[in-house]
Amino acid sequence: MQTLALNSRSLADLWALGKPKVVSLIVFCAAVGAAMAQPQWHDLPQLTLALVGIGLIAMGAAAMNCLFERDKDANMRRTQARPLVRGVVGTREAAVYAGALTLGGTWLLLVFANPLATWLTLATCFGYAVVYTRWLKPATPQNIVIGGAAGAMPPILGWAAASGHVTAEATVLFLIIYTWTPPHFWALALYRKLDYAKAGLPMLPNTHGNEFTRLSILLYTFVLAAVTLIPFALSCSGWLYLAAALWLNGGFITRAWQLNRNYSDEAARALFFFSIRYLSWLFGALLVDRLATLFLF
Ligand code: HEM
């Protein structure tokens, strides 16, 4: 009985190491990319397994990130309960787990998608786990602006998995996540400034101050709003998407504007959580709009 309890606890810890909540939104964005590329879903089971492959590699990358950063994570309140910091998962165990997830995901992509999707996903894994985590994050406050390219890849990965190629429309979806990432992350970095100071990480609020970060967030929400109009301008998406994008951008800009004028940790935290709802709803709108065009018109 006790062994069973211990096992389920270890499984929960291993699951947490793969940052499942972040990865679920990553997989959703990849699924939307796939649906935009191939709205008829010729082979749904095959596509689903390819998306599982992307999810497994993303979880592997997240586990590598936790492994590489366990010492820094120990210094931050937000991350000090992570399995590697508490010592409930060992470093060897985490490395084997990350490797197994990455290998499993690679196999699924090779069998159920294509070499392009496989190589792009592995490059994304390297971009996040090594380029961002090991090199950029400790080196420059622009770490997430450059490293955000890895996080923005999911729609391209889904697109490539579904169609075997990457088009300009897929790149527009990439650009949406790319310009969304700075306001998403810097909102959190503002109210977790002390954490990042303790860990010795050069995040924008620590290196350039609170005011500069708030202004940067606001400016990025303007750029993001412009970028989100491109799918409509290119006729990849219709009025339904446009209405959702205008509504969501209004919410994001208003909150960023208020944060810029009047700072509080609560407002920064609210902006961070709004950013997650924003991306989920925006990609949801892309999907619904595409399905509506396909089935209703
Ligand atoms: C380099 C780019 C990114 C950075 C630096 C970043 C940073 C962060 C951080 C520090 C957290 C808090 C995590 C925690 O407390 O455990 C977080 C949460 C989150 N991020 Fe990001 N993020 C990035 C890209 C993305 C992308 C591309 C997505 C999805 C497409 C995403 C979705 C989420 C979600 C859903 C959460 C909430 C997790 C939860 O509630 O536990 N992030 N992000």
Ligand SMILES: CC(C)=CCC/C(C)=C/CC/C(C)=C/COP(=O)(O)OP(=O)(O)O
């Ligand atoms: C193959 C593929 C699709 C890979 C995707 C890579 C990936 C998981 C990107 C998400 C970005 C993310 C969780 C950033 C967290 O920032 P952080 O690592 O600085 O946050 P932390 O301080 O919470 O560790």
